[in-house]
Amino acid sequence: MSTQTEPAIHAHQLQFRWSKRQPTVLDIPELRIDQGERVFLFGPSGSGKTTLLNLLAGVTRPTSGQLHVMGEPMHRLSGRKRDHFRAQHIGIVFQQFNLIPYLTVTDNVRLAAHLGGKNDATCTDRIHDMLRALGLSDHHWRRPAHALSVGQQQRVAVARALINSPQLFIADEPSSALDSDHRDEFMHLMMQAADQHNSTVIFVSHDRALQSHFSRHLDLTQLQRAAVQETA
Numbered sequence: 001m002s003t004q005t006e007p008a009i010h011a012h013q014l015q016f017r018w019s020k021r022q023p024t025v026l027d028i029p030e031l032r033i034d035q036g037e038r039v040f041l042f043g044p045s046g047s048g049k050t051t052l053l054n055l056l057a058g059v060t061r062p063t064s065g066q067l068h069v070m071g072e073p074m075h076r077l078s079g080r081k082r083d084h085f086r087a088q089h090i091g092i093v094f095q096q097f098n099l100i101p102y103l104t105v106t107d108n109v110r111l112a113a114h115l116g117g118k119n120d121a122t123c124t125d126r127i128h129d130m131l132r133a134l135g136l137s138d139h140h141w142r143r144p145a146h147a148l149s150v151g152q153q154q155r156v157a158v159a160r161a162l163i164n165s166p167q168l169f170i171a172d173e174p175s176s177a178l179d180s181d182h183r184d185e186f187m188h189l190m191m192q193a194a195d196q197h198n199s200t201v202i203f204v205s206h207d208r209a210l211q212s213h214f215s216r217h218l219d220l221t222q223l224q225r226a227a228v229q230e231t232a
């Protein structure tokens with residue numbers, strides 16, 4: 001596993017395409033992100049931001065090249081090993097949150113703790129502390145996820161992503177459905193939670209107003225050589 005000096009992310013000659021008949025979506029000669037960095041990733045629609053996050057999270061595997069995430073060679077690991085690594089070391093907030101609608105708020109977060117091997121005796125207390133820190137008070141905890149507002153679901157998704165104290169926290173447009181007041185509050189809470197765990201943060205958004213929360217701003221079109229596929 002990783003040491004303190006090892007980068008959180010190191011990609012070398014990283015390429016990805018969906019199939020042999022489709023054009024290359026990502027072609028990144030070199031990318032290094034150090035542990036603890038706060039990265040704001042942006043680029044036009046279709047430029048491959050979500051695809052890159054999925055590669056970093058091990059959801060998909062590079063077509064060619066090397067990708068090390070906290071020292072692990074993701075380009076060489078099987079799907080099962082990548083799933084295991086993700087559950088233990090990476091927290092993700094997806095665009096659509098992907099909560100399980102009929103499970104309670106607490107159990108949605110507990111499931112992630114279980115998959116990460118951290119559903120121990122202190123788990124319920126840790127979940128409730130996390131939910132409280134993210135602004136969800138106790139009368140929400142036993143509600144099914146489908147009975148929450150979009151903003152509340154986002155907070156559950158962040159709690160779920162952070163419950164295992166991940167070394168890498170990845171978020172794909174997690175604040176897009178919030179108004180500007182709630183967005184700032186949400187960003188503050190999210191960064192505070194990431195600070196507590198000293199996580200590396202990679203955050204994708206079209207909203208450039210949010211980039212002031214981040215120490216590094218990465219334009220995907222500058223980072224890579226593949227052309228953006230035109231959206232019809």
Ligand SMILES: Nc1ncnc2c1ncn2[C@@H]1O[C@H](COP(=O)(O)OP(=O)(O)OP(=O)(O)O)[C@@H](O)[C@H]1O
Pocket residue numbers: 018025043044045046047048049050051052229
């Ligand atoms: N499952 C898929 N199969 C084939 N092509 C796909 C698939 N998912 C995405 N693509 C294509 O890959 C390219 C990159 O898509 P991606 O979702 O990574 O872009 P993005 O920068 O995240 O876009 P947006 O800002 O609109 O979310 C696009 O041309 C898209 O059409």
